[in-house]
Amino acid sequence: MEKIICMSCQKTIDSDSRFCKYCGARVVSTKKSKINNDKLVSIFQNVCDTLCLNSEYTEQEFEDEFSRFKSYENRDISDNEYYRLLVDIIFYSGFKASTVDKYLDVIHSHFEDYEIVAKYNLDQVEEIKNDKNMIQNKAKIDACIRNAVRIKKIVEKYGSFKKYIDSFKPNSSDECLFKLKKSLEKNFSFIGGTTAYHFMTDIGLNVLKPDRVILRIFYRLGLIDNEEDLFSAVKVGRLFSRATKLPIRYIDIIFVSYGQLNQEKMECICSEKNPKCLKCGVKNYCNYYIGSVL
Structure with missing residues (x-):
């Protein structure tokens, strides 16, 4: 039997139920309404x-x-600004925005320039991970460093990160947009289904x-x-x-x-x-x- 979500208590119930067995709310059809x-x-x-x-x-x-x-839309974004957006998305992912906001200055001080970050040695990485003023999430820190290396390679290949984005012609069709999305997910750490959209929204593409x-x-x-x-x-x-x-x-x-x-x-x-x-x-x-x- 098909299951639906009760709009009142958000619990899963049978689709033929008239009332939610958990909270008693009347079950209302949640099929998509006509959009105009x-x-x-x-x-x-x-x-x-x-x-x-x-x-x-x-x-x-x-x-x-x-x-x-x-x-x-149509902003002129530098390679480092693209990198900064990726860094922000990584740290906000899964965390409360109010928590991350308090650490942004410190985060940006460690990950300000992708070319510098791409050359961090093991001692520098450990210093960041042990910074008491930093969000000490090793997976996120490692992802920022890997992404810096990846951006450096992309810039070397395409001339700029924007040219890499533009090579997909992402605003020309849904197909092109999703090719870019798949490329972002493949190439960058911590960039998945929702966060890829997040990044594309922040760089001004026609997607929320x-x-x-x-x-x-x-x-x-x-x-x-x-x-x-x-x-x-x-x-x-x-x-x-x-x-x-x-x-x-x-x-x-x-x-x-x-x-x-x-x-x-x-x-x-x-x-x-x-x-x-x-x-x-x-x-x-x-x-x-x-x-x-x-």
Whole structure:
């Protein structure tokens, strides 16, 4: 028998159940809803309005804070900036952002220049691993060093890291984009399914990173079939971008902010547990909310 996830308690139940045997919530169909431009524009605008309303920002301050994410595409990124993005992704992967934020200056001091890092000897590596002011995760540290060596080889072969990226023509088709994704996963340590998307988002390609926050929100809104469907989430992100005529990185950061805990000036609305549905501007589109009130 097919299994589904209860939208209320997130436990697995039989698909023919009318009520969840764990929490008693009424089971609501979680099949994908029809997607059209008007719906996507409405959802995104209401998410933005809700975020601003439940923050410490004025409307102008909110725009000023997030407008920088509208200019991520077509940026001129140096080889070292590409490396820095890889370093950041490695350390943020699996860790709370608030934890990593406290160590970023130290991390960057050790991994500032890929050419220097690629030449680190064993004593220098051990010094980093024993730095009490550093996140002492040996696997992440080793990955940063291996990636520095790999970037050095790619730059030597292609002339620059950007030329390596451009060689795939990643914005020309989904097929080309995924060829780049596979190459990144093959060549770089700690770059996997989600983190490859993360990197491609941060360098300005037309793709959002389908992390657990994005997947949770899109699933609750009925835009994807399940919270494991990375590819569908990427496609939905592109649909949002086309419908709103806004850059994909801006779409990404708005939805992440909507469901991310422990933000300094904004309230998390669509949290995994105990979401603030009554404050949510898109609750009428949401299977989770509809299931909780039936």
